[in-house]
Amino acid sequence: MMGRGALTAWLRRLGGLVLIAALIATLRSVGLLDPERLVRGVRNLGIFARGLFPPDPSTLPTLGGAMLETIQIAFAGTAIGFVLALPLALLACPVLFGPPVTASVKLVLALVRTVPALFWAIVFVVAVGLGPAAGTLAVALYSLGYLGKLLYETFDGVDPEVVEAVRSVGCSRAQLARYAILPETANGILALLLFMFEYNVRASSIMGFVGAGGIGFYLLGYIQLLRYDLLLSGLLLTLAVVILIDWLSGLVRRMFLIPVTPAAPAE
Amino acid sequence: MTADRRPALEASDLWFSYSARRPVLRGVSLTAAAGEITIVLGVSGSGKTTLLKLCKGLLGPQRGAVRVLGEPVVAGRRRRLDPGVAYIPQHLGLVRNSGVLDNVLTGALGRVAELPSLLRRLPEDELRRAQALLERLGIGGKAAEKVYALSGGERQRVAIARALMQRPRLLLADEFVSQLDVLTSRDILTIVRGIAAEGVAVVVTTHEMELADRYADTVIVLRDGEKVLDRRAQAETITDIALALRG
Incomplete structure (x- = not known):
């Protein structure tokens, strides 16, 4: 008769074996246990890496224009998404509205978020044609879904005492939002907006893969033409712009954001 | 009394x-x-x-x-x-990111026209009253400052001014x-x-x-x-x- 401790140990061993078997089956299923394929992959990576260097800067003027378009897509998309997300986030704020309204708005935002940005780009390419307009609308919708959620969660975090104090003056819900919730969360709103813009610059750089404008169109083209040296130039340009925008965002944060718990001067 | x-x-x-x-x-x-x-x-x-x-x-x-x-x-x-009915909570409930005058002016929200107030357009007499209350409470010179920069006693006065703003x-x-x-x-x-x-x-x-x-x-x-x-x-x-x- 097997003891309880031995049974547990046996079950653990069995569980471990099942996990390992599942992992092996998965790797086999996705083709990662095919030695010939793996060897070919390593060889191709070598060719790819050799092809990247030295980067060819000859198309930088063209890429610069495309990068500017990428930034424009991110900027306009973030702005449109924010303008749409702000009122929806307020509608999802339980301090201001009851469960039927807040739950409905949260559901809509969740639905918008479910769809990846690239899929929205395909939808808008179909709707408005190839080019940055489709990319901008895709980024706007994607931003709406995420900013909406992040904003209503920020509004939920407002100090209840501030809400009670301002409510007690006899104001309306709109006034409560205008004079308590929005100013109290101004730091958070600005931080979210900057984060979303930075994120969208990265996201917009692949919008061109589906013809929705920006530098992605060229990057995909260089991959298809096996011009990895041109691709590396494009990637380095993107990296430089992302670093620059990170730095600028940090500058804006330092300029506008106030300390959360500043020390009060002595009496 | x-x-x-x-x-x-x-x-x-x-x-x-x-x-x-x-x-x-x-x-x-x-x-x-x-x-x-x-x-x-x-x-x-x-x-x-x-x-x-x-x-x-x-x-x-x-x-x-x-x-x-x-x-x-x-x-x-x-x-x-x-x-x-004015209510001052234990930690005052001031909007820290807003200025002192803005905090006091919230006390008038219950009686001013809603739409202009949302655009920060409040009647001139309310602005004068808010400033006068701050003067009366000894913090008239702090009207433009942010609440987070005030001392504890000054914040208390701002909360009182907001309450008095409600009449x-x-x-x-x-x-x-x-x-x-x-x-x-x-x-x-x-x-x-x-x-x-x-x-x-x-x-x-x-x-x-x-x-x-x-x-x-x-x-x-x-x-x-x-x-x-x-x-x-x-x-x-x-x-x-x-x-x-x-x-």
Whole structure:
């Protein structure tokens, strides 16, 4: 008769074996246990890496224009998404509205978020044609879904005492939002907006893969033409712009954001 | 101090619990007269804050009723509250990112036109009144500063100015001097006494007996959600208060 401790140990061993078997089956299923394929992959990576260097800067003027378009897509998309997300986030704020309204708005935002940005780009390419307009609308919708959620969660975090104090003056819900919730969360709103813009610059750089404008169109083209040296130039340009925008965002944060718990001067 | 004993606030047989557990308030009644300071004393957890929230309409009693100048107070999570009843919470509830003047001006929101107010367009006389209140409270020079940059005593004054901006008939202040040093507390309560002298009924909660002894016209003591003392302040009251608090 097997003891309880031995049974547990046996079950653990069995569980471990099942996990390992599942992992092996998965790797086999996705083709990662095919030695010939793996060897070919390593060889191709070598060719790819050799092809990247030295980067060819000859198309930088063209890429610069495309990068500017990428930034424009991110900027306009973030702005449109924010303008749409702000009122929806307020509608999802339980301090201001009851469960039927807040739950409905949260559901809509969740639905918008479910769809990846690239899929929205395909939808808008179909709707408005190839080019940055489709990319901008895709980024706007994607931003709406995420900013909406992040904003209503920020509004939920407002100090209840501030809400009670301002409510007690006899104001309306709109006034409560205008004079308590929005100013109290101004730091958070600005931080979210900057984060979303930075994120969208990265996201917009692949919008061109589906013809929705920006530098992605060229990057995909260089991959298809096996011009990895041109691709590396494009990637380095993107990296430089992302670093620059990170730095600028940090500058804006330092300029506008106030300390959360500043020390009060002595009496 | 005025001798008008008209009850600005009448709360009768208030019962309230936040959950199915023991009620926070059990049958508490109180009246507060215009022109007087009523101090509600009690240790932490005795139900003082809940009592003030019921009087303001931020919470609704499970039993009992509250009337302000004869009008019933109707609670509701999203309904408009009576601007004639000012409420200063324990940590003041100031909007820290906003300026001092903006915080004071929120006190006028209950009576100004809504749409222009959303565009920050408030009547000129309200702006003048807000500035005058800040001058009166000794912080006229701080109008443009952000609240987070003020000292504790200055923030207290901003909260009082916001309350006065409402032109209140009743002022409810919850432990709002508990974090100040003795001298600043006295300054603030002297201001509050001046407000009462203008005919406003003032209800202040605190756990500091000395304040009741010095500033109260009426003292109420809560213990475990029940009122155990309610009497006019007299020289001998301090002993009774100590006994009532201790049980």
